[in-house]
Amino acid sequence: MEIRMSGVTKTFGEDITALEDVFLSVPKGDFVYLVGPTGSGKTTLLRILNRELLPSRGQVLVGEYNLRKLRRTKVCQYRRAIGMVFQDYRLLEDRTALENVAFVLEAVGAPRKEALDRAGEVLDCVGMWRRRFLYPRELSGGEQQRVSIARAIANDPLLLLCDEPTGNLDPQTAGEIMQVLLSINASGTTLIMATHNRYLVDAYRQRVVELKMGRIVRDQERGRYDFDEEL
Amino acid sequence: MEIRMSGVTKTFGEDITALEDVFLSVPKGDFVYLVGPTGSGKTTLLRILNRELLPSRGQVLVGEYNLRKLRRTKVCQYRRAIGMVFQDYRLLEDRTALENVAFVLEAVGAPRKEALDRAGEVLDCVGMWRRRFLYPRELSGGEQQRVSIARAIANDPLLLLCDEPTGNLDPQTAGEIMQVLLSINASGTTLIMATHNRYLVDAYRQRVVELKMGRIVRDQERGRYDFDEEL
Amino acid sequence: MRSFSFAIRDTVRLIRRSPGISGLTFLTVLVVFFFVGCSFLLALNTRHVISVVEGELVVQAYLQPKADLEGLAKKVEKMPHVRGVRPISPEQALELLKARLGNQSAAVTLLGENPLPASLEVRVDKASSVSGIARELVSMPEVEDVVYAGKVAEKLARLSRFAEIFSLFLLVFAGLAGALVLYNTIRVAIYSRKQEIEVMLLVGAMPGFVALPFVLLGLFWGLTGTLAASAVLGFLYKSFVNSVQNTLPFIQLVDSPQLYLKLALILIGGGVSLSWLCSWIAVERHISEAMKPS
Amino acid sequence: MRSFSFAIRDTVRLIRRSPGISGLTFLTVLVVFFFVGCSFLLALNTRHVISVVEGELVVQAYLQPKADLEGLAKKVEKMPHVRGVRPISPEQALELLKARLGNQSAAVTLLGENPLPASLEVRVDKASSVSGIARELVSMPEVEDVVYAGKVAEKLARLSRFAEIFSLFLLVFAGLAGALVLYNTIRVAIYSRKQEIEVMLLVGAMPGFVALPFVLLGLFWGLTGTLAASAVLGFLYKSFVNSVQNTLPFIQLVDSPQLYLKLALILIGGGVSLSWLCSWIAVERHISEAMKPS
Numbered sequence A, B: 001m002e003i004r005m006s007g008v009t010k011t012f013g014e015d016i017t018a019l020e021d022v023f024l025s026v027p028k029g030d031f032v033y034l035v036g037p038t039g040s041g042k043t044t045l046l047r048i049l050n051r052e053l054l055p056s057r058g059q060v061l062v063g064e065y066n067l068r069k070l071r072r073t074k075v076c077q078y079r080r081a082i083g084m085v086f087q088d089y090r091l092l093e094d095r096t097a098l099e100n101v102a103f104v105l106e107a108v109g110a111p112r113k114e115a116l117d118r119a120g121e122v123l124d125c126v127g128m129w130r131r132r133f134l135y136p137r138e139l140s141g142g143e144q145q146r147v148s149i150a151r152a153i154a155n156d157p158l159l160l161l162c163d164e165p166t167g168n169l170d171p172q173t174a175g176e177i178m179q180v181l182l183s184i185n186a187s188g189t190t191l192i193m194a195t196h197n198r199y200l201v202d203a204y205r206q207r208v209v210e211l212k213m214g215r216i217v218r219d220q221e222r223g224r225y226d227f228d229e230e231l
Numbered sequence C, D: 001m002r003s004f005s006f007a008i009r010d011t012v013r014l015i016r017r018s019p020g021i022s023g024l025t026f027l028t029v030l031v032v033f034f035f036v037g038c039s040f041l042l043a044l045n046t047r048h049v050i051s052v053v054e055g056e057l058v059v060q061a062y063l064q065p066k067a068d069l070e071g072l073a074k075k076v077e078k079m080p081h082v083r084g085v086r087p088i089s090p091e092q093a094l095e096l097l098k099a100r101l102g103n104q105s106a107a108v109t110l111l112g113e114n115p116l117p118a119s120l121e122v123r124v125d126k127a128s129s130v131s132g133i134a135r136e137l138v139s140m141p142e143v144e145d146v147v148y149a150g151k152v153a154e155k156l157a158r159l160s161r162f163a164e165i166f167s168l169f170l171l172v173f174a175g176l177a178g179a180l181v182l183y184n185t186i187r188v189a190i191y192s193r194k195q196e197i198e199v200m201l202l203v204g205a206m207p208g209f210v211a212l213p214f215v216l217l218g219l220f221w222g223l224t225g226t227l228a229a230s231a232v233l234g235f236l237y238k239s240f241v242n243s244v245q246n247t248l249p250f251i252q253l254v255d256s257p258q259l260y261l262k263l264a265l266i267l268i269g270g271g272v273s274l275s276w277l278c279s280w281i282a283v284e285r286h287i288s289e290a291m292k293p294s
């Protein structure tokens, strides 16, 4: 899906401006790294794209959806078309890893058996097949993160939003996950990934959008994590 | 505080062995990086040291405490003597950042005003002074992480356990936090830090303990993140 | 259909994952509807006792010496609000007087000729009709005089009106209180699932899909709780009725198969629809809160 | 002391952060204790009505022609279980008989000499003493015969025993049900704070320190809920008593300042101690669960 944000500002309360006057357009099938120091508004931007937040000002168009004017059922439909890896995972606590993934498939209307099969497949993709029957609290941080990635990609989303998907992964596993994400992107899914992982950004060069204090300060094709190095 | 783990094994259920036959001794004032792939048992080791988990087998001595034989009030006393940064932060949801930190001080018996002053101080240390009146759900991932660090160090613990304290921080902020941790360590606090951050481990060389499948496979003074590079 | 089977599986999961909360919600529903049922039975019995007492009210009509006792009895029997008529001849009246005087009956035997008149004992359907009947009777040419417990009838009429209002009030109040406690309990139980609801909606589940298991959960609590409540109440009331019948046979309580059926239907019907409604409202609140972007 | 001031501040925070749950818990406590109070008043009034009826039981003793009416009355008055004695001379007896016969009193005027004996009307304290008194009276030489409503007395005695047991049962049951619902409600409310308790203990807070705000919270709910319950119940009962007195002056309900005081004390005392206990148990369970290493 194509994304067009124009003049997006998001304020919280009186004095917190998480995003300011953001113009961003991402063509279909693009891969975008969203970088920036902590608190610079990356998660806010992704949450606006997931329609958890409404922008205080500005327009957001994703595919045929105008995110400012979605009715309840449309929101559900929209969210099914996209996938999101949350920074804090947001797994369902009393469902196993497998059920957490299968759940989103069943919510769309897949029959139980198909859902479980597909869920097993994506869990295998992220290396979590062996741990599929454990509950989130029984998984390590990195394992939870991978379940959350599996859930986001299970639906074959047209747009994948990843918020720090490798924060709790060791470099090698992070690299493997990155391969998975790249192959999904290669199949046509637009992918936005907020990250602090300098290794990944520098190793797999893609478009880099840098935020600072809520403003876009850099938008570079095949960029690196730090701007200076590019000079 | 000094740590002595001998023959520590931790199993969950029948077939999951998170730690196997771990011998580890950390002298007072040491700084130890705990590295290893995701799911290798780092968090399990730290949770045993925090007495959230009891080892299935083996002895754990921390300072004068034998962690297998602590009574209820002793557990509280022990936990006050140490500090822990949890991988998933574990902030109290309906307290502001400031109150989250002040709370542990009040729990020890500090008067309200002193607790608030001290909490403000440590929040300033980790760069969270401006955001002190926000609730956890209003903070970005990295900000929550820093509040959790502030809470762990507020009490001037004798032992500081950090579980992936920089997972959601950008490299620069991570470096700043590292400076804070190093200075705490310099004042005599024993510090164990589980991390995937290759930059930090390689930049601030300290003792590195590497876990793999629950076993210690490397224990190296002034090591690097990857063993090979040391060869 | 598919999402319904999912919902049922999920409901079972919800129940099994927090058996404590489920169990206690069930108990609360039980207790609340037990009380509602008690109020219902109390109201029913109060009205029953009053109507039994009212049924014993009589108007005594003393006839002219030459009146046609049997004919008049038939005529009076057809009047509205009359439940029955018992004709009493002068001879019967004398016997009754003797019986009434007990060991002073010797006084009566001193009488020569029987001076007592024939009379009709008219039973009336309810207390408030007594004075009307008495007035009609006294206006008849065959009737010489009418005697009735005017004050008692008036008292009973007032009591019956009062009991009517009181039992209605009691029922409404018990129903409201039950609904309140039920709503509270279900709401709090669902509150502990708040995050789960949020996450489900965040990953694109439809509100109805998310709500269904919780609504079924409320339904389950309501059904099992009220089933148990009717069983317990039915059993206790039956033993209560039995022990009353054994020790106090002169007190008549309402007791019939229809009563138990009615009781069960009211409790279960009320409980199921209330709990359905409550869980629906409770979960809908969370959903619309979670769906509203901030 | 310091941790107590922390606990109070924290309790206020708990109440303010989830006003919905607090409000509904308060309402539940109110409703539950309202019902407990109702059961209490019902039990009290049942026993009161029965004792009033019992107080109207009399034993009629007919004396020998030459007996000393006044002297005997004094003597009988001193017997145990006797609440009062009314001496009736033969003249008074005749007047009473005339009144009793109503428009048939003409029959009595036909009598020449007064054939009626003097008698004593003995009022008795409770139904179960009637037959004993009657036996004692009949054994006196001055007494010729004794008449009393033996069946009614027996019925009343049984009824009174029954009411005794029933009201005790009702109270115990209402108390238990109240405790159950209260425990459930508080438990579920605290359940939604489970993680908070866990985290507090993880960072080294003492169990007592963690528990105190929750115990105070339970206490707060118990206190405000039962205060409101006694106020509402007191008010409703007072208006009930008034409307009964206005429309049904012949029915005597228990009604005195002490009653209201007692009611309030029972409800508030019971509610406060129960809710204290419940919240303590509920939070203690979470604490020992969270403290147990796995």
Ligand SMILES: Nc1ncnc2c1ncn2[C@@H]1O[C@H](COP(=O)(O)OP(=O)(O)OP(=O)(O)O)[C@@H](O)[C@H]1O
Binding pocket: A012, A013, A016, A017, A018, A036, A037, A038, A039, A040, A041, A042, A043, A044, A045, A087, B131, B134, B137, B138, B139, B140, B141, B142, B143, B168, B170
């Ligand atoms: N609900 C909210 N209320 C108030 N302030 C908020 C809220 N949500 C976010 N903020 C503020 O907005 C700023 C941007 O937050 P955001 O989560 O987008 O940062 P981020 O770039 O994702 O940071 P990180 O890398 O640490 O995850 C933060 O300073 C945060 O405190």
Ligand SMILES: Nc1ncnc2c1ncn2[C@@H]1O[C@H](COP(=O)(O)OP(=O)(O)OP(=O)(O)O)[C@@H](O)[C@H]1O
Binding pocket: A131, A134, A137, A138, A139, A140, A141, A142, A143, A168, B012, B013, B016, B017, B018, B036, B037, B038, B039, B040, B041, B042, B043, B044, B045, B087
């Ligand atoms: N309560 C539990 N029940 C079952 N298995 C568990 C439990 N806790 C941990 N495990 C398993 O033990 C293994 C080690 O977990 P641990 O959290 O120690 O890993 P870690 O090294 O911290 O990984 P990460 O870097 O991803 O945080 C994991 O495979 C996990 O699934």
Ligand SMILES: [Mg+2]
Binding pocket: A042, A043, A044, A087, A163, B140, B141, B142
């Ligand atoms: Mg973020």
Ligand SMILES: [Mg+2]
Binding pocket: A140, A141, A142, B042, B043, B044, B087, B163
């Ligand atoms: Mg870990």
